[in-house]
Amino acid sequence: MLDIKNSYFFTLLRSRSGPEGTKLVAACLAAGLMQGLAVFTVLQGLEQLCDTGIRFHTFLAFLVCLGIFYYLFRYMTEHAALIALRGVMEWRMRVATKLRGISLKEYDKLDKGWVQSALVDEREMVVEATRMLMASAASTIMILVSFLKMFTVSVPGALVVIVFLCLGLVIFLRLVHGVYAFMETAGSAETDFSASLLDLQDGFRQLKQHKPKTSDLFANYVMPGLGRAAAARKATERRHALAISFFAVFNLLILGLILFLMPGFLGLDVTATSTILVLSMFSLSPMMSLVGFVPLLTKVEMNLQDLTSLEQRLDSMAEEFEIKGIATHWQHKDPVVPPFESLCLRDVRFDYFDKQGMRVFGIHVDEFVLRRGELVFIRGGNGSGKSTFMNVLSGLYAAQSGMFFCNDRPLADWGMEVYRNLFAVLPSEFHLFRTPLGVHAPADQVEDVLRLMRIESKVSVNQDGSFSTLELSAGQRKRLALACALLEDRDVYLFDEVAADFDPGFRNFFYESLLPDLQRKGKTILAISHDDRYFHVADRVLCMRDGVFTENGHDKEKS
Ligand SMILES: Nc1ncnc2c1ncn2[C@@H]1O[C@H](COP(=O)(O)OP(=O)(O)OP(=O)(O)O)[C@@H](O)[C@H]1O
Structure with a gap:
């Protein structure tokens, strides 16, 4: 009643x-x-x-x-x-x-x-x-x-x-x-x-x-x-x-x-x-x-x-x-992110549980350090925990235990919102927005990046700032998503198998030119990749197996 x-x-x-x-x-x-x-x-x-x-x-x-x-x-x-x-x-x-x-x-x-x-x-x-x-x-x-x-x-x-x-x-x-x-x-x-x-x-x-x-x-x-x-x-x-x-x-x-x-x-x-x-x-x-x-x-x-x-x-x-934030208003001010210097994870654990509360998979990171200007690859078999690690690292998944330090300060000092905004993330499954959201670049700068991604003949920028089309091939969609990530101009880039859909020519450009260029500009890059023929461009290659980093990555002393 x-x-x-x-x-x-x-x-x-x-x-x-x-x-x-x-x-x-x-x-x-x-x-x-x-x-x-x-x-x-x-x-x-x-x-x-x-x-x-x-x-x-x-x-x-x-x-x-x-x-x-x-x-x-x-x-x-x-x-x-x-x-x-x-x-x-x-x-x-x-x-x-x-x-x-x-x-x-x-x-x-x-x-x-x-x-x-x-x-x-x-x-x-x-x-x-x-x-x-x-x-x-x-x-x-x-x-x-x-x-x-x-x-x-x-x-x-x-x-x-x-x-x-x-x-x-x-x-x-x-x-x-x-x-x-x-x-x-x-x-x-x-x-x-x-x-x-x-x-x-x-x-x-x-x-x-x-x-x-x-x-x-x-x-x-x-x-x-x-x-x-x-x-x-x-x-x-x-x-x-x-x-x-x-x-x-x-x-x-x-x-x-x-x-x-x-x-x-x-x-x-x-x-x-x-x-x-x-x-x-x-x-x-x-x-x-x-x-x-x-x-x-x-x-x-x-x-x-x-x-x-x-x-x-x-x-x-x-x-x-x-x-x-959400109880007051969603339009609170965007966070100001300090320049990135270094990141350190110590004894970090994250576990997935099923509906009965049983642990189904987890990652354990003994120690992970990322310094400004580094280019690091993570490799590993399917289901080894690479994407999970990236979600934990970027603050999207809250670790159940462990310590995070950013610029030698604990994460609590930064606040989760500021910390998350340190990263430009391109996950393996992404959504393309009609406009490059959160980007304040002028149209000619957006067009420059589209040219860099070699999709300028396919996508242009409308007067209202939106993209002319999203009707694109899988590789073109990835390139447009990468363009948006670059336009965000963050200090740290996290890429999850970005090159998987690229043709050989663009893949070569991505690994041999784009990533080193970003690095030269002082950006820090962590990329999940299976493209071992390009591992030489990285400063370090980490290998993940069953949720932990194992030894058989490789380190490179760059000149
Ligand atoms: N939401 C979830 N709930 C429970 N388990 C999950 C969840 N997401 C992922 N997993 C499990 O976590 C494990 C690691 O998944 P993850 O996506 O991190 O692997 P990956 O190394 O990125 O694999 P791939 O190379 O195939 O992308 C997998 O066994 C997966 O089944």
Whole structure:
């Protein structure tokens, strides 16, 4: 059953409305009163019609009520909708910002389908529910005013109508009771369905290539997911339809009761019967929209509950140093990074654990030193821990133990944010942004780097600073990503198998010219590489095996 006090929707409106909330409540009350007064003038007009004929001042009063009602109704629906819109947009923005505040390790564990469906745009539904809420609240005032009038006509008549109406409402609420449970099932089924749709998008290429893969995905994941979601949704819709239809019929039954039974049983005359009938008709139709609001409100509650759960989950996953930043504002100033001199890791351990908490793999670095201007390669077999080491070194994975010193100062003195910004990282799997983000280089400098990467004939820079295209081959994408890394102009470059997609000519240029040039400019480079024919350009080659550095790398004394 909907708990209004703890409702996410009402809490959102309450917390966002501020001083305007009081004005909205006043406008709502006044609009309801105007609606009630309009009904009175209609009743008065009816009486006058049977008597001496409608008087001009009654018509004028009716028009005045309508005019004021129009103004108030417009004000309250517009402003309430804007409050709801702003509230939900800011909430989503806050959750998206918190998503950025969690560690890479926690991000990898997150169910992306759930994140997608929780963050999915439910603005329209929330705004629609707000409009309906305001209209329903005004109607409720009008209904109360109508019942007061009914009591002045006939106390027993009014009591009978109220008793039957309450009976109808109780049965209606009993019928919608339990819809929440159905909706929770529907929500989790829809999340599973969204996850299988993510597979469809991310694996589009492989699915397009092979029919059996597509058949498997659709037959065993997409369709059953859709079936479960549809079945769960069907149950909720049936329950809602049953409740609303019952209430609609019950309303007509009340009108029939007034017309056919009240004159006989309560001895009401024609005027009293028709007045109660008209007042009931005016009250029952907004009552219908009020009960129609319940299903929408339930859906909105489910959506906002999902968003709340995601936010709570992200809060529990937030990295210690990010908590203050993301809680205040994401637009805090970019960190100032001191010039790099040296880096030293001592007795550092990082372990992966499975869901049962069992260690599945780990790295242990006894001692690792990197000095300004060095060019160091790391080699090693697949799964030996090279990328994991790079993630630990760059601060993306938090080591479980060990010491980090940067420029001979402990990492705590630097702060994680400053430390991370020391590096320009090009991982083996990367995302190309439309613009070189975080780069403040002028367009001609960007074009120079594109020329250096030999992709100037393929990609140029638009006036707004974005790249002209990202429709590139795998090697070209890598070169563009490398261009972006160079434009970041950091002191330390971390490259994870960057040359894997390069053609022989560009690979030669990368190892023989680009890396030594960077080194001459004082940059420090640590690169994971399997290209042993170019190992001679490095100052040192380290070898990783089973998560530890072994001896059989090589050192080179450069002249
Ligand atoms: N998120 C994770 N959770 C658990 N284990 C992981 C995770 N990521 C990687 N591993 C495990 O850690 C080990 C090392 O992986 P890593 O990616 O560091 O190897 P690598 O040396 O870079 O390999 P490659 O040369 O194939 O890229 C692998 O056995 C892998 O299964």
